[in-house]
Amino acid sequence: MISRLTKSSSLTVLHERKNGFVLLKKISEHSSDLMANAIENLLKKVPEEYRKSITYDNGPENFKHFWINIKYSMKSYFCNPYHSWEKGSVENSIGLIRRYLPKKTDLDLISNNYIKKIEKALNNRPRKRLGFKTPDEVFLEEFVALTH
Numbered sequence: 720m721i722s723r724l725t726k727s728s729s730l731t732v733l734h735e736r737k738n739g740f741v742l743l744k745k746i747s748e749h750s751s752d753l754m755a756n757a758i759e760n761l762l763k764k765v766p767e768e769y770r771k772s773i774t775y776d777n778g779p780e781n782f783k784h785f786w787i788n789i790k791y792s793m794k795s796y797f798c799n800p801y802h803s804w805e806k807g808s809v810e811n812s813i814g815l816i817r818r819y820l821p822k823k824t825d826l827d828l829i830s831n832n833y834i835k836k837i838e839k840a841l842n843n844r845p846r847k848r849l850g851f852k853t854p855d856e857v858f859l860e861e862f863v864a865l866t867h
Contacts, residue, residue, distance in 0.1 A: 728826040729780075730834070731757040732816065734809040735769060738857040739846055741812050743838045745831055755783035762791055766862055772796060774806045815841055 729749045733742040742764060744757040762770055772794040775781040784795040798805040819837045820829065842858075845851045852860075 728829075730816070730820075730826060731761065732809060732813060733758065733761050733765075733773075734812045735765075735854075735858070736808045738861060739808070739812070739849065739854040740858045741838060741841045741854065743816070743834050745826065745829065745834050749780050751780050751782040754780040755786055758787055759790065762787070768862075774798060774809075776806075812841065815844075 727748045729746055731744040731746055731754060734740070742761040744761055746753040746757045758773070770791050770793055773784070773787070774796040775784055775798070777797055777800050781797075787793060788795055803810050816837060819833075819840070820826070842855045843853045845853055849857050
């Protein structure tokens with residue numbers, strides 16, 4: 720996620736489609752190296768059972784997707800250009816993030832602590848599609864079921 724007023728920073732958003740769990744990481748520059756590192760750091764927090772595939776935009780910042788595929792035995796998928804509905808779940812999450820960070824927010828001025836607060840708020844927000852449970856609750860239930 721980028722902002723028109725931001726000179727260099729962007730926000731990496733990982734969204735687990737089934738339970739709506741979101742991970743966020745601010746990166747200082749919109750580059751493929753930093754994007755790949757941010758995704759890797761976020762994936763380390765995710766149990767292996769959930770790391771199967773990622774759907775990317777076609778931007779140059781996702782050039783190093785193959786590196787993540789090899790390291791985590793994942794598959795990459797790409798949306799067609801200007802077809803954001805092909806990854807509707809993450810676009811919905813970005814819409815929720817925009818409540819905290821409107822489009823003209825300068826991401827360079829936003830602290831990492833504030834990004835973590837947004838992540839926590841999103842993951843603790845009850846969702847109708849989850850029977851009014853939070854993504855945190857559903858993620859934990861699924862993880863416990865996977866490990867037993």
